[in-house]
Amino acid sequence: MTTIRTTCSRCGDVELTTGDVGLELAGEGGEGRYRFDCPLCGATERRPANERVVSILLATGVSYEIVPMEEPLTEAEITRFVRELNEGDWFSELAASD
Numbered sequence: 001m002t003t004i005r006t007t008c009s010r011c012g013d014v015e016l017t018t019g020d021v022g023l024e025l026a027g028e029g030g031e032g033r034y035r036f037d038c039p040l041c042g043a044t045e046r047r048p049a050n051e052r053v054v055s056i057l058l059a060t061g062v063s064y065e066i067v068p069m070e071e072p073l074t075e076a077e078i079t080r081f082v083r084e085l086n087e088g089d090w091f092s093e094l095a096a097s098d
């Protein structure tokens with residue numbers, strides 16, 4: 001089973017399976033966000049997902065829904081996402097695991 005490693009804003013590193021993650025897309029094949037319920041604290045977290053992350057998550061079998069993107073990403077979300085991209089290696093691990 002594919003393990004998706006990400007971080008909870010309260011708990012730090014957490015491991016999820018594809019069933020724990022849902023994608024919220026602005027349209028087919030575009031960018032969006034992924035959503036997960038933290039397995040430790042139960043909080044629902046949302047993170048921006050760029051096109052590459054979206055395609056990787058879809059390839060692992062994560063379910064998705066098309067939702068209206070009313071709120072633009074905040075600067076803080078983008079900053080955090082970029083930092084995680086630089087620090088984290090969750091999707092290289094994701095891409096490697098099968």
Ligand SMILES: [Zn+2]
Pocket residue numbers: 008009010011012038039040041042043
């Ligand atoms: Zn948590």
